[in-house]
Amino acid sequence: MAQRGLAAEFWQVPAVTRAYTAACVLTTAAVQLELISPFQLYFNPDLIFRKFQVTGQAPPGYxxxxxxxxxxxRGRTADFVFMFLFGGVLMTLFGLLASLFFLGQAFTIMLVYVWSRRNPDLRMNFFGLLNFQAPFLPWVLMAFSLLLGNSVLVDLLGIAVGHIYYFLEDVFPNQPGGKKLLLxxxxxKLIFDAPEDDPNYRPLPEEQPGMDPMDRQQ
Structure with a gap:
């Protein structure tokens, strides 16, 4: 019964999040079982462009x-996928410039940043010690990572890419003279979004049993 409940919960998760989470879990499991090496997953431009290796492990930002x-x-799956693609491409380019090879944490921070800016009034609590508004969450996570002795460059990369997306999508179009640049x-849309209803469509009236459709036009 527990397995059925877990499976049902998994299939209730939205499609993009489900695919993203499954990819993270399967990749992590493959590394832990030593089926693959982490060095086969890190971002290596030489292997990508010369040997066509697909790379990129991401920790779950489920x-x-x-x-x-x-x-x-909600109801904009194609736009959500486009955010993934936009963020991934931009992050890869910045990663090349900064010589950053493990970009999974940066991608998670990008998701956190966009979510936090779209929920500015939400109050959050960090380990029961610190209360703050949602927009401060990426910076709190970065500070915590710094306390653990980790480099903050990856977190800064995620914040930078998240801010670029947020500015182009939510801020600039609402400025005087601004317009939507991320289309x-x-x-x-054809792949991920349901087709829109035609406002001019008028269904034919239901036919009554035994009536010839030609008679309805007379």
Missing amino acids: RYCRMLEEGSF TPSFL
Whole structure:
């Protein structure tokens, strides 16, 4: 019964979050079982462009990914996928410049940043010690990472990419003279979004039993 409940819960998760989480879990499991090496997953431009290796392990940002997909991206799956693609491409380019090879944490911070800026009035608590507004969450996580002795460059990369997306999507279009610059490609809408109803469509009246359809036109 517990397995059925877990499976049911998994299939209730929105599609993009479900795929993202499954990829993270399967990748982590493969590394832990020594089926693959972490060095086969890190971002290596030489291997990508010369040997066509697909790379990129990401830690699960499940919670914020799901809240985004069920919140501000509800009914906009194609736009959500486009945010993934936009963030991934931009992060890869910045990673090349900064010589950063493990970008999973940066991607998670990007999701956290976008979610936090779209929920500015939400109060949060960190380990029961610190209360703050949601927009401070990425910076709190970065400070905690610094306390653990980790480099903050990856976190800063995620914050930077998240801010660029947030500014182009939520801020600039609402400025005087601003306009929407991030336009989701039509092929993504065709794949991920349900077709819109035609406002001019008028269904034919239901036929009564035994009536010839030609008689209804007379």
